[in-house]
Amino acid sequence: MTAVDSRLTIALPGHGSYQLREPGExxxxxxxxxxxxxxAAAHVIPRTTGDNTPGAPxxxxxxxxxxxxxxxxxxGLGVADAMDTAQRGMGLDWTATAELIRRSGAEAARVGGLLxxxxxxxxxxxxxxxxxxxxxxxxxxxxxxxxxxxxxxGAKVIIxxxxxxxxxASSPDDYLSVYSTLLDEVDEPVVLHWLGTMFDPAxxxxxxxxxxxxxxxxxxxxxxxxxxxxxGVKVSLLDAQHEIALRAALPDGVxxxxxxxxxxxxxxxxxxxxxxxxxxxxxxxxxxxxxxxLQELDHGNTARAEEILRSxxxxxxxxxxAPTYYYKTGIAFLSWLNGKQPGFSMVGGxxxxxxxxxxxxxxxxxxxxxxxxxxxxxxxxxxxYLELNGVSA
Numbered sequence: 001m002t003a004v005d006s007r008l009t010i011a012l013p014g015h016g017s018y019q020l021r022e023p024g025e026x027x028x029x030x031x032x033x034x035x036x037x038x039x040a041a042a043h044v045i046p047r048t049t050g051d052n053t054p055g056a057p058x059x060x061x062x063x064x065x066x067x068x069x070x071x072x073x074x075x076g077l078g079v080a081d082a083m084d085t086a087q088r089g090m091g092l093d094w095t096a097t098a099e100l101i102r103r104s105g106a107e108a109a110r111v112g113g114l115l116x117x118x119x120x121x122x123x124x125x126x127x128x129x130x131x132x133x134x135x136x137x138x139x140x141x142x143x144x145x146x147x148x149x150x151x152x153x154g155a156k157v158i159i160x161x162x163x164x165x166x167x168x169a170s171s172p173d174d175y176l177s178v179y180s181t182l183l184d185e186v187d188e189p190v191v192l193h194w195l196g197t198m199f200d201p202a203x204x205x206x207x208x209x210x211x212x213x214x215x216x217x218x219x220x221x222x223x224x225x226x227x228x229x230x231x232g233v234k235v236s237l238l239d240a241q242h243e244i245a246l247r248a249a250l251p252d253g254v255x256x257x258x259x260x261x262x263x264x265x266x267x268x269x270x271x272x273x274x275x276x277x278x279x280x281x282x283x284x285x286x287x288x289x290x291x292x293x294l295q296e297l298d299h300g301n302t303a304r305a306e307e308i309l310r311s312x313x314x315x316x317x318x319x320x321x322a323p324t325y326y327y328k329t330g331i332a333f334l335s336w337l338n339g340k341q342p343g344f345s346m347v348g349g350x351x352x353x354x355x356x357x358x359x360x361x362x363x364x365x366x367x368x369x370x371x372x373x374x375x376x377x378x379x380x381x382x383x384x385y386l387e388l389n390g391v392s393a
Contacts, residue, residue, distance in 0.1 A: 004363045007376045010383055011189040012360050013391055020379060024370025026288035027295060029076035035297040036268060036275070037255065038290065039078040039116055040283035041085035043331050044092060044100065045341040058087075058096035058347040065100070066107050068340055069285075075291035077283060078114030080105065080158065082150075084199060085281040086330055088117075089163065091348020094123035098149050105153025116156035116191060116279070119146035121164040124305055135168030140178050147186065157190040158234065158279075163202040172208030172218040179222055189231035191257060191279070194219060196237040212242065220249060227251040234259045234279045238324075243267060247274050261320040261327070265309035269302065281317040281327060285334045286371055315365040318358075326353035333359050334366055342387060356389050 002357075008020040045068065046052040050059025069079045070267050081104045082088065092100075101117045109117035121142035129135050139162060150157045159182060169175055183190070197204050206214035223230050232255030235243050240263035247256040258267040258276035267276040283290045293308035319330035329350055336344040344350050354362075363382050372378040 006176050008379060010379045012013055012128050012364065012382075013386070014357065014360065015364060018364065020367050020372065020375040021370065023373050023375065024289060024292075026292045026370075028074055029291065029295050033076040033291070033294045033298060036277050036294055037078065037210070037257070038112075038278040038294060039080035039114070039257070039280070040072045040290070041080040041083040041279060041281040042072060042284050043328060043335065044086045044096075045332075045335070046345050046347045048343050048345065052091070052345060052347045054091075054318075054349040056348075058092050060096055060100070061341070062103060064222065064341050066103060068335065069104055069107060069113070070111065071340065072284070072287055073108075073111055073113035074292070075287050075289055076292055078116065079108070080116050080118070080219045080279050081155070082118040083158065083160070083193075083281075083324075084118075084195065084285055085328060085345055086329060087350065088118060088120060088160070089122055089200065089202075089265060089329070090325065091346065091350055094146075096347075097122070100147075101149055101153045101155065105155050109154055115154070116158050117145060117150045118158045118160040118193070119150050120160040121146070121162040124164045124165060126167060129164055129168060131168055135164075136174060136178060139165045139168060140181060143178070143182055144185070147182070152189070156188070157186060157233065158193055159190050160193045161195040161200070161206055162205050163200070166203050166206055169208065172214075174208050175218060176222055180226065183222075183226040183229040188230055189229050191232050192219075192223070192230060193234045193259070194236065195259075196239060198322065199236055200325060212237070212239075216246060217244070220246070223254060224251055227254055232257045232277065236260070238262050238320075240267060243276065244271065244274075247276060261316050262313075264316065265306060265313055267310060269306050281331065282312075282319060285319060285331050285366075286315065286369070288373070289369065289371060290313060300321065312369045312371070315362070315369050315371070318362060318365055321358075328349070329353035330359070330362050333362060334371070337363065337366070337381050338373045339377050344381075356386070356391060359385070 012018045043066040047061045207218040234257040236259030257279035261282040293305045296305040320327045
């Protein structure tokens with residue numbers, strides 16, 4: 001009979017006495033991953049003693065935040081920075097975002113890491129935004145300012161969806177006017193990001209319609225007209241069939257970077273004719289498994305690659321469960337369990353975004369997926385979290 005290691009056992013609400021498994025046998029690549037282009041959308045780590053209460057300017061632990069990006073690069077993944085995973089619009093202000101882009105750009109240049117960064121319009125005060133043509137002009141100038149910061153950092157530009165544009169645009173033509181102008185002006189192909197309302201309710205009716213088919217027609221028209229300036233599109237609608245249809249209709253040379261944190265295994269594996277590349281928030285949490293899967297895909301081991309990705313899917317769906325925009329809390333919690341940040345804290349006080357029950361189940365699912373790198377440390381930290389929240393052993 002195998003002895004039970006008490007360091008790897010913890011009393012969990014709803015699970016009783018829970019025994020952790022061994023972590024997965026994940027590997028770092030010895031050469032660049034080639035079968036897919038894959039970005040992990042990284043989160044930010046606050047300074048432990050900083051004032052990161054709701055409404056306060058973000059106070060970031062730069063050493064820990066940049067170390068996390070080096071960790072992702074070491075597994076052969078690209079980093080998508082300053083995205084919604086980094087709490088754009090949910091605690092990360094533009095001043096801190098610009099500094100994040102500059103610092104990540106410098107680190108990427110130093111180690112040769114693949115980096116793409118989000119350019120949006122969140123420096124605008126929506127309450128002061130005029131309507132009509134003047135509002136559209138301010139949106140355009142805000143995009144230009146942020147694109148310039150990303151380009152100066154050396155990163156690829158991701159043109160993010162804009163709450164400000166959603167507020168002032170009155171038709172599909174308003175979207176096409178703003179985006180066409182930006183695409184005419186950029187000097188290198190960019191990634192276009194379509195973020196669904198499950199991630200940000202303020203983006204209702206993006207592309208000029210709340211009807212997805214109508215919005216898609218506008219989106220496709222924009223891409224077709226500017227295909228030479230579009231490296232790819234990141235679609236975050238959590239609708240696999242919509243993504244598959246859009247992917248097949250894209251012009252040659254335009255990539256589909258899946259942003260579907262529910263259905264990424266089947267979308268990345270593809271249907272034999274088309275596949276999606278990846279730009280995923282969940283990859284920031286499952287990066288050792290994601291990297292190992294892509295390495296298997298490079299070696300032609302498609303069955304093993306799909307098996308690994310599917311082994312993480314239940315965890316991904318749990319982290320991104322409704323309300324989906326709080327998924328960032330789960331990413332930070334997993335980072336803390338794995339010793340990548342000193343405390344379970346987030347800018348804007350967002351660590352309170354998920355319940356004890358939710359994070360307990362996350363702990364279990366991460367263990368089952370082999371993604372608790374140091375089980376003893378994870379048990380200790382989970383115990384501290386439960387005690388702090390009044391859960392007795």
